[in-house]
Amino acid sequence: MPKRSxxxxxxxxxxxSEAAKWLGLAxxxxxxxxxxKPEAAPPMRRHGRRAMxxxxxxxxxxxxxxVG
Numbered sequence: 001m002p003k004r005s006x007x008x009x010x011x012x013x014x015x016x017s018e019a020a021k022w023l024g025l026a027x028x029x030x031x032x033x034x035x036x037k038p039e040a041a042p043p044m045r046r047h048g049r050r051a052m053x054x055x056x057x058x059x060x061x062x063x064x065x066x067v068g
Contacts, residue, residue: 010054013045019053023062 019042020027020059033041042061045052 013047013052014052014055014058016044016053019058022055022058 014022016030017027020030023030023042030051032042034044042053043057045054
């Protein structure tokens, strides 16, 4: 199997629990935000019944929340 480059790795999709861990949040926090405050939640995609998150989208979402 070919080795992934850095940009390929950032385009990889994460499950909700992986995304929560990557952001330092509880998995339930992402689920609640998505259902109750979708405008505040990081962008998500549905792959079948699974919630999936792009690392690139998560990084962009996090960068928009910088304070100071």
